[in-house]
Amino acid sequence: MARILNKEQLLGYGDIEVKELLLDLLLKGLEDVDPYKAIKKVISRGNKSIKVGGKTLHVHGKIYVLGLG
Incomplete structure (x- = not known):
């Protein structure tokens, strides 16, 4: 299962809602190509x-x- 190691760092600034959505989409995409x-x-x-x-x-x-x- 894919995971993002520096999620807190990535979400520490800017538009957090958009970033959370994009990270969720990224993880879903990585799962689909397993x-x-x-x-x-x-x-x-x-x-x-x-x-x-x-x-x-x-x-x-x-x-x-x-x-x-």
Whole structure:
């Protein structure tokens, strides 16, 4: 989970309400691009199958997932 280490310093001056909103939007954006969550949304597994997108593949043995981006 993403977090902002110097939030108090950033909110210590200027328009605090706007800055809080922008920091919340930034954190939400960082959560949405988390590779682990992205893969979990697209890939699921069954007993002897794996579902990728909308396609089900029957597999035997180990499955390795590699993500690049």
